[in-house]
Amino acid sequence: MKKLLFLLFPLTYFIMPSSAFAANINIPTCPGGNFSALCLGATQLGSVIVNAINLIFVVAALLALVFLIIGGVKWLTSQGEKEGVNKARETIVAAIVGLVIIFLSYLIVNFVLNLFVGATLFNLSLPTLISH
Numbered sequence: 001m002k003k004l005l006f007l008l009f010p011l012t013y014f015i016m017p018s019s020a021f022a023a024n025i026n027i028p029t030c031p032g033g034n035f036s037a038l039c040l041g042a043t044q045l046g047s048v049i050v051n052a053i054n055l056i057f058v059v060a061a062l063l064a065l066v067f068l069i070i071g072g073v074k075w076l077t078s079q080g081e082k083e084g085v086n087k088a089r090e091t092i093v094a095a096i097v098g099l100v101i102i103f104l105s106y107l108i109v110n111f112v113l114n115l116f117v118g119a120t121l122f123n124l125s126l127p128t129l130i131s132h
Contacts, residue, residue, distance in 0.1 A: 050121050053109070060102045068095035 071091030078084025110120045 053121060057102060057106050061099065064095050064098040064102060067091060067098070071095055 068091075071088050071094075074091060075085060075088035078088055106121075113119055113121065
């Protein structure tokens, strides 16, 4: 038993790392020199994400409005035929439901971001490891 403790005690010194050795090391997260343009800061990356999400919502809303207009044109050109009016009505209802879903999803995304991150889609900033 004494021999086992005699062998294990020195091994634990080498196995157990000490955090004091790494306490003052500052590891850069962005490359330097010619590659510094590859590093996006947190604010730049956050603005890219926000702009992409906003673009997706705007394109979806515009598509829903286009389908609403298409449904209206179908209704006008149906000349009172029951089948044409029903198809136009279905297109208009689908476009309105799509608009409602788009606006509700935008509100839900903002609510969830505000709940968990404390930000909205207008002021989203991602956390960084090291301040620049």
